[in-house]
Amino acid sequence: xxxxxxxxxxxxxxxxxxxxxxxxxxxxxxxLPNEVTHGGTHIKAADDLKRTMNIVIMALxxxxxxxxxxxxxQHYAAIDGSLRANVLANFFTFxxxxxxxxxxxxxxxxxxGVGLIVEFIFAVIKGHEVEEGYLVTGMLVPLIVPIDTPLWxxxxxxxxxVVIGKEVFGGTGMNILNPALxxxxxxxxxxxxxxxxxxxxxYDAVNRTGTADAISGETILxxxxxxxxxxxxxxxxxxxxxxxxxxxxxxLLILLGAAILVFTKIGSWRIILSTFIGAAAMGIIFNxxxxxxxxxxxxKFYGLMNTVWWEHLMIGGLAFGAVFMATDxxxxxxxxxGKWIYGFLxxxxxxxxxxxxxxxxxxxxxxxxxxNVFAPTIDHYxxxxxxxxxxxxxxxxxx
Amino acid sequence: xxxxxRIKKGLDIKLVGGAEKTTKETSLSSFxxxxxxxxxxxxxxLVAKEGAEVKTGDTLFYSKSxxxxxxxxxxxxxxxxxxxxxxxxxxxxxxxxDPSQEYKDxxxxxxxxxxxxxxxxxxxxxxxWPFIKQRPxxxxxxxxxxxxxxxxxxxxxxxxxxxxxxxxxGKEAELQAAFTAVGKLTEGKVHVSIxxxxxxxxxxxxxxxxxxxxxxxxxxNVGTQIAHIDPINKGDVVWVISPxxxxxxxxxxxxxxxxxxxxxxxxxxQFSKPQYVTAIAGALIADVTASNLVNDNTRIISGxxxxxxxxxxxxxxxxxxxxxxxxxxxxxxxxxxxxxxVFNKISTSRALTFSWLTPxxxxxxxxxxxxxxxxxxxxxxxxxxxxxxMYPMQxxxxxxxxxxxxxxxxxxxxxAPEDFALTEFICVSKQxxxxxxxxxxxxxxEELG
Numbered sequence: 139x140x141x142x143x144x145x146x147x148x149x150x151x152x153x154x155x156x157x158x159x160x161x162x163x164x165x166x167x168x169x170l171p172n173e174v175t176h177g178g179t180h181i182k183a184a185d186d187l188k189r190t191m192n193i194v195i196m197a198l199x200x201x202x203x204x205x206x207x208x209x210x211x212q213h214y215a216a217i218d219g220s221l222r223a224n225v226l227a228n229f230f231t232f233x234x235x236x237x238x239x240x241x242x243x244x245x246x247x248x249x250x251g252v253g254l255i256v257e258f259i260f261a262v263i264k265g266h267e268v269e270e271g272y273l274v275t276g277m278l279v280p281l282i283v284p285i286d287t288p289l290w291x292x293x294x295x296x297x298x299x300v301v302i303g304k305e306v307f308g309g310t311g312m313n314i315l316n317p318a319l320x321x322x323x324x325x326x327x328x329x330x331x332x333x334x335x336x337x338x339x340x341y342d343a344v345n346r347t348g349t350a351d352a353i354s355g356e357t358i359l360x361x362x363x364x365x366x367x368x369x370x371x372x373x374x375x376x377x378x379x380x381x382x383x384x385x386x387x388x389x390l391l392i393l394l395g396a397a398i399l400v401f402t403k404i405g406s407w408r409i410i411l412s413t414f415i416g417a418a419a420m421g422i423i424f425n426x427x428x429x430x431x432x433x434x435x436x437x438k439f440y441g442l443m444n445t446v447w448w449e450h451l452m453i454g455g456l457a458f459g460a461v462f463m464a465t466d467x468x469x470x471x472x473x474x475x476g477k478w479i480y481g482f483l484x485x486x487x488x489x490x491x492x493x494x495x496x497x498x499x500x501x502x503x504x505x506x507x508x509x510n511v512f513a514p515t516i517d518h519y520x521x522x523x524x525x526x527x528x529x530x531x532x533x534x535x536x537x
Numbered sequence: 538x539x540x541x542x543r544i545k546k547g548l549d550i551k552l553v554g555g556a557e558k559t560t561k562e563t564s565l566s567s568f569x570x571x572x573x574x575x576x577x578x579x580x581x582x583l584v585a586k587e588g589a590e591v592k593t594g595d596t597l598f599y600s601k602s603x604x605x606x607x608x609x610x611x612x613x614x615x616x617x618x619x620x621x622x623x624x625x626x627x628x629x630x631x632x633x634x635d636p637s638q639e640y641k642d643x644x645x646x647x648x649x650x651x652x653x654x655x656x657x658x659x660x661x662x663x664x665x666w667p668f669i670k671q672r673p674x675x676x677x678x679x680x681x682x683x684x685x686x687x688x689x690x691x692x693x694x695x696x697x698x699x700x701x702x703x704x705x706x707g708k709e710a711e712l713q714a715a716f717t718a719v720g721k722l723t724e725g726k727v728h729v730s731i732x733x734x735x736x737x738x739x740x741x742x743x744x745x746x747x748x749x750x751x752x753x754x755x756x757x758n759v760g761t762q763i764a765h766i767d768p769i770n771k772g773d774v775v776w777v778i779s780p781x782x783x784x785x786x787x788x789x790x791x792x793x794x795x796x797x798x799x800x801x802x803x804x805x806x807q808f809s810k811p812q813y814v815t816a817i818a819g820a821l822i823a824d825v826t827a828s829n830l831v832n833d834n835t836r837i838i839s840g841x842x843x844x845x846x847x848x849x850x851x852x853x854x855x856x857x858x859x860x861x862x863x864x865x866x867x868x869x870x871x872x873x874x875x876x877x878x879v880f881n882k883i884s885t886s887r888a889l890t891f892s893w894l895t896p897x898x899x900x901x902x903x904x905x906x907x908x909x910x911x912x913x914x915x916x917x918x919x920x921x922x923x924x925x926x927m928y929p930m931q932x933x934x935x936x937x938x939x940x941x942x943x944x945x946x947x948x949x950x951x952x953a954p955e956d957f958a959l960t961e962f963i964c965v966s967k968q969x970x971x972x973x974x975x976x977x978x979x980x981x982x983e984e985l986g
Contacts, residue, residue: 142870166909170874174867174904178971180842181550181864183963184882184890186908188875190915190965193888267909311912311966403886406917472916472930521931525946528927532770 142169159261163268187310191270193404197395198277198385198462202246204378205385206238209285212381213237213341216353222369225379241341242384244289245280252293253279256300260309271310271317271468272300278318278462281385282455282503283325284338291332295324315510316469319503326498334498336360339381355381358453359492363499365441375452386458389451396461405465408474409481413460414451416485421447424493442493450489459502460485469510473520480516484509540748542730542765544924547753548959550696550883552842552864553899556802558703560813565636566824568853569612569817570620570629571597575856576667577975578676578982581608581627589616594641594664594795597630605680609664611797611819613639629853632819645793648718656721663789667856668782669722672763672775674982675953684776686725686767691739691780692732692750694757695841695958697811699802699859701780702731704813705738711787712780713742718790719778720744730762755924760956764925769951781859799859801825805842806901807835807863816854822861823850830863836904838862843958844971867905875908882907885918885963911966919960925951929960933970936977941984949981 145165152158165171166188175182211234215221221228228234253276254268261268279296299321304313326333337343340355358380361368370380378388386392399405424443427433433440451457464470464484471480484505491501573581580601585591591610600606610632618631643663648656657680660666671678678684691701705712720727726746731737733751740747748766755761759777769775778786781799788796797818804811808829816825822837830837830850838845839855842862846855854861876889883900884890892898919929927948935943954971961970 142872146870166875169870169872170905170907171909172868172870173906173909174836175906176847178844178969179958179962180836180838180845180847180862180904181902181962182905182907182967184879184884184892184907185886185888185963185965186875186967187911187914187965188908189888189890190886192876267911269911271914309912311914402888403918404888404915467916468914470916473928474917474920477917517931521928521947524926524928524948528770528946528948531768532772 145169146172156262156265159265159267160258163258163261187270188273190404191273193402194274194399194462195277197398197405198274198281200391200394201281201385201388201458202242202277204388204391205281206242207231207234208238208378208387209241209341209384210234210237211379212285212339212355213353216340216343216355217351222374222379225374225377229379237341241285242280245283245287245292245384246277248289248292249279249296250276252296253300256297256305260301260305264309266309269310271304271313275300275318275321279321282318282322282383282458284333285341285384286338286344287325287332291325291329295321295328298324311468313468314514315507316463316466319463319507319510322503323507326503330497334360339383357381357499359442359499362441362445363438365435365438372449372452375449380453383455383458386455389457392457392461399461399465405461406467406470406477408477409465409470409484410460412478412481413456413464413485413488416482416487417451417456417460417489418447418485419482420486420489421445421450424489439493442499450492454492454500455502456485456488459488459506463503463506464509469513471513471516471520473517475523476513476516476520479520480509480513483512540766541733542748542750542752542756542762544750544752544756544761544765546921546924547694547755548885548922548963549694549753550842550902550962551897551899552696552805553901554805554808554811554862554864555697555899556699556804557810557812558700560800560815563814563816563820563825563827565612565634565638566817566820568617568631568633568821568824569610569614569819570631570821570853571608571611571819571856572629572853573598573608573627576600576608576677578674578979579606579608579667583619583627583630585610585616585630587616587619590614591616591632592639592641593797594643596664598627600677603680605661606666606677607661607664608667609641609795611795611817640794640796643789643793643795646718646790648714648721648790651718651721653721656718660718660786663795665786665789665795668778668786670777672760672769672777672953673773673950674978675955676982678776679774682774684723684725684774687719687723687727687776687778688759688763688766689727689729689745689778689780689783690757690759690762691737692730692757694754695843696754697802697804697860697862698757698841699800699804699813702737704800704802704859705780705784707738708784708787709738709741711784711791712738713787714790715783715787716742716744718786719783722776725767728762728766730757730759730766752924755956755959758953758955760951760953761924764951768926771945771950773950779857779859782857801854801858802860803829803863804860805838805863807831807837807865818854818856820854822848822852822854825854826850826861826863834866834868835863836866838864842902843962844955865901865903867903869905871905885921906967908965908967910968913966913968915965918963918965922959922963923956925956927951929957933957933960933968933973936973939977939980941981944977944981945985949977952978954978
């Protein structure tokens with residue numbers, strides 16, 4: 139008997155049992171189910187949620203691979219600064235990639251492993267199918283944490299994020315907050331020393347602290363926040379040869395991901411574009427404040443306020459947040475008009491928090507979580523516009 | 538003043554198996570059945586008992602809520618069986634047709650010289666009332682209402698739909714008689730929509746407002762046309778009649794007899810020769826499709842693939858349908874079907890699906906759901922195939938949670954299940970949109986009247 143037939147027989151055998159969702163999750167991963175339409179339309183389009191999620195994962199793969207090389211590159215460059223003189227020659231090396239394999243891959247495995255176990259447990263308890271939402275979340279999480287995040291910390295955060303961020307609301311499609319950002323926020327508030335500072339962004343920097351071999355890996359935002367000089371060129375910032383969370387440094391590859399999402403019509407170009415516009419607007423406002431001499435160089439906000447507005451778009455997590463986080467259809471605005479407002483405010487507030495946050499010079503994840511909460515309100519007012527139009531039509535007629 | 542309507546939002550689903558424009562006269566079918574389920578919202582009170590002899594036009598049952606609404610037999614013959622389901626609900630009234638047909642004579646009439654009430658009474662007494670449906674709620678019209686307008690869609694845009702221009706060719710006299718009569722039923726206008734380039738049998742009809750429509754499906758849906766011509770507001774009622782039913786009404790006025798014969802399109806890849814046939818409403822499917830059907834794991838649908846009803850070969854042509862579609866069942870697994878590139882299915886995204894490369898290709902789609910049922914996740918996709926000025930996802934959610942205020946505010950009065958067929962087709966979460974809308978409309982009708 140073929141594999142197909144065997145699996146079909148097993149599916150029939152497990153039908154109605156507690157373990158059916160767990161089995162079906164694996165079965166449907168291998169085979170598109172044999173389900174046919176009944177009632178309603180007799181034919182269906184080719185897309186399902188698995189296919190949709192799969193596109194997002196593929197759009198993230200370039201960022202992941204780049205992040206694996208960058209993990210090694212930042213490590214070796216921190217030890218020997220001369221490597222930065224010729225980035226391209228020293229970046230795509232096996233040594234760099236090896237650091238990626240031993241540091242980044244475990245993050246991915248823990249994120250997926252723990253998250254999917256939680257999903258399976260909930261599916262079995264609640265008797266629904268295992269939903270695909272975590273396939274993307276599981277990929278996003280390792281890309282937005284510092285490289286040296288301890289694995290147990292990640293596991294705890296993932297459990298928290300999936301249970302509190304998603305499952306208590308009823309699973310994929312029902313959650314209010316982006317689960318990946320809930321996980322990130324949990325890490326940030328529970329273990330702040332591991333999430334900020336000048337040590338956590340480069341592999342091994344924490345271990346070496348206080349020794350003769352100590353290395354530092356200040357992020358660009360960190361440097362600006364302390365009004366220090368930044369050693370990286372604009373090309374480094376755009377291409378991503380800089381310290382930062384694992385997968386968010388390369389604006390170039392994030393834009394490639396954005397191109398994939400927009401072309402396949404999976405991601406909303408409205409949100410992506412309006413987020414960048416919002417960030418640029420806030421950046422320009424801050425630049426004007428500096429230009430108008432409202433604040434002086436001695437101000438602790440001077441460094442970030444003086445950062446040219448377009449540089450804000452390349453550094454930190456803004457691009458990654460705009461492309462992969464803000465576009466989450468479940469937690470974002472659902473109406474097309476609402477998406478413009480939602481995205482703009484994310485960008486605007488991101489840069490505001492980035493500049494004014496005294497503890498941690500980045501605000502993208504906080505801005506997106508904040509706007510997640512307000513997305514239904516935005517939609518409400520957009521939809522009310524349509525309702526009002528309908529009411530006016532009735533009133534004109536009866537008047 | 539006629540108004541041309543052009544829409545951009547929508548989707549033409551191109552399938553193989555379009556009906557060739559030749560019409561085969563099928564002989565009288567052995568059995569016919571009228572299924573009360575076709576008349577949504579009607580509770581039948583039986584008149585014809587098992588064993589009774591009926592003529593074409595004799596009443597089989599009437600509506601419990603309004604005894605004037607009669608449902609006539611489409612053929613003459615003997616009532617052989619009243620099929621009942623749970624709680625003795627009448628599922629079908631089966632009639633064995635006589636070899637020679639006899640018609641009940643209602644007497645021919647000149648509609649032009651009749652009053653509105655006379656036309657209404659005549660249509661009711663002859664059993665033609667069920668042809669008139671109403672919006673809101675998409676049910677058989679209530680004769681006590683005064684509709685603000687009457688709409689007829691004479692342009693079919695649904696997948697493989699019968700070409701109305703072809704099926705109604707040469708029937709101008711019947712159509713004119715029908716429109717003269719129907720025009721009496723409303724103070725407002727009778728709006729008829731035809732294709733942009735159509736050489737339509739409706740072109741020279743008097744007493745109607747002609748609209749030329751163009752664009753992708755659902756431009757042929759009468760709901761789309763109503764929304765663009767004269768949208769339904771709270772408290773409004775409009776009536777809707779399909780073109781082939783107007784023929785029956787027209788013939789009744791001209792001859793005094795009910796003739797339920799219509800031209801039906803046999804479409805879909807599972808017909809060896811997709812073409813047109815003549816058939817009477819309620820005919821046995823096997824007789825209509827005789828020796829044309831490839832019956833190997835085939836889904837037979839009375840109606841089109843988007844909003845038709847699944848029937849078996851021993852089932853019957855539904856009351857309002859002028860199309861039978863047969864497509865392959867899709868009850869098989871597909872290895873890595875969720876992530877491999879797809880060339881043989883239609884998609885509105887480009888998620889490794891390539892139907893956007895070949896917009897004119899005809900597809901042989903099967904009934905596989907192409908994925909499992911999920912909660913709503915993706916946003917913004919329905920809007921691209923939904924030409925009405927409302928928020929489809931928000932409306933669906935309001936219908937799901939049965940929030941009557943929201944249902945009303947978001948446009949519940951303006952929609953019919955078929956308006957949500959395309960959003961259901963493209964739905965990534967495989968939600969049953971039409972069923973959600975139908976159940977919600979029933980609730981609104983119950984609670985809001």
